[in-house]
Amino acid sequence: MKNMYLEMNEIKKSFGDGCNHTEILHGISCGIEKEAICVLLGPSGSGKSTLLNIIGGIETADSGTLSIGSKIVSSMNDKQLSLYRRKHLGYVFQSYNLISNLTVKENIEVGAYLSDRPLPLVDLLKTLGLWEHKDKIPNQLSGGQQQRCAIGRAIIKNPDILLCDEPTGALDYKTSKEILKLIEDVNRKFGNTVILVTHNDAIKHMADQVIKLRDGMIRHNDLNTEKISATELDW
Numbered sequence: 520m521k522n523m524y525l526e527m528n529e530i531k532k533s534f535g536d537g538c539n540h541t542e543i544l545h546g547i548s549c550g551i552e553k554e555a556i557c558v559l560l561g562p563s564g565s566g567k568s569t570l571l572n573i574i575g576g577i578e579t580a581d582s583g584t585l586s587i588g589s590k591i592v593s594s595m596n597d598k599q600l601s602l603y604r605r606k607h608l609g610y611v612f613q614s615y616n617l618i619s620n621l622t623v624k625e626n627i628e629v630g631a632y633l634s635d636r637p638l639p640l641v642d643l644l645k646t647l648g649l650w651e652h653k654d655k656i657p658n659q660l661s662g663g664q665q666q667r668c669a670i671g672r673a674i675i676k677n678p679d680i681l682l683c684d685e686p687t688g689a690l691d692y693k694t695s696k697e698i699l700k701l702i703e704d705v706n707r708k709f710g711n712t713v714i715l716v717t718h719n720d721a722i723k724h725m726a727d728q729v730i731k732l733r734d735g736m737i738r739h740n741d742l743n744t745e746k747i748s749a750t751e752l753d754w
Contacts (some may be wrong), residue, residue: 523550525574525680530583532569545735546583551728555708556713558723561732566695567716568684569608570732574683574714575608576600580654587680603696605633609673611702613688615665617657617672622652623664627671634676638709646704647671663694667701676704681705683715687722692754697747699725721754 530547531743533540539657544566546632551557557596561567572578573585576592579600585593587607609630617626625642631637644650647667657665665688670699681700706713715722723729731739 524553524555525551525587526585527574528584530570530573530580530585532573532578532580533565543735544573544580547732547735547737548583549730549737549740551712551714553712554706554710555727556703556715556725557728557730558726559714559716559730559732560718560720562718562733565732566735567732571682571684571714571716574680575610575640576604577601606635607679609676609678611666611670611673611681611683611686613685615662615669616664617658617668619657623649623655623660623668623671626657626668627675630672630675636677638675638677640675643675645669646708649702661694662690663697664704666690666694666698670698670701670705675707678711681711681713685717686715687717687719696749696752699752701743703749717753723753724752725727725749 528548530544533542535541539659543650547570559567559570569578573580580593583592583593590603592603618629627640627643644653647670647673649664649667652660652664653702660668687698690698702713702715705711726743729741729743729748730737
């Protein structure tokens with residue numbers, strides 16, 4: 520197997536204790552290539568969001584190793600994890616989590632303060648299709664525009680990895696496709712590795728790699744040889 524940018528080996532995670540003890544991840548092992556779009560698929564309760572949170576340093580695994588580039592994330596202490604998250608990761612969630620009294624431009628700038636090498640703001644606003652809306656506050660925006668702003672805040676840091684947890688979960692079909700196209704454009708333009716969690720099976724067709732989880736185990740881990748553009752997706 521070629522050297523992978525992100526490697527997980529026997530990642531296990533459980534919650535609770537005693538009779539409430541539940542094992543969520545049962546020894547996850549896989550790798551993801553640099554600059555790839557990887558879709559994590561699975562029904563609710565399959566462990567996909569927990570796995571994303573472990574990659575993102577939000578939760579720690581009970582056992583197993585996680586390495587990204589030359590960094591062994593699974594052996595970092597809290598301070599090192601915090602720095603790693605700040606420098607290397609961008610997050611996009613289903614809820615936009617924008618700051619309500621800041622403009623689009625200011626919300627995105629919040630992400631820039633966390634980076635040593637932020638992307639140029641004007642260029643990014645234009646890529647996001649938000650240049651005309653840069654002085655609006657979140658409640659003046661549509662859901663799709665708010666999600667574009669949230670993606671901008673994550674991507675202005677120029678993160679090595681963009682983690683997306685159900686980024687289209689609250690959006691209609693047309694807007695969902697626009698957001699997926701934006702994620703695809705960002706991946707092409709800036710070379711970030713994208714890990715996208717979804718329960719929407721159709722989204723796998725825009726991915727370079729598709730990992731299917733069920734009951735905390737990988738059921739399929741496939742490279743997609745017939746990748747299509749986000750604009751061609753249909754569901």
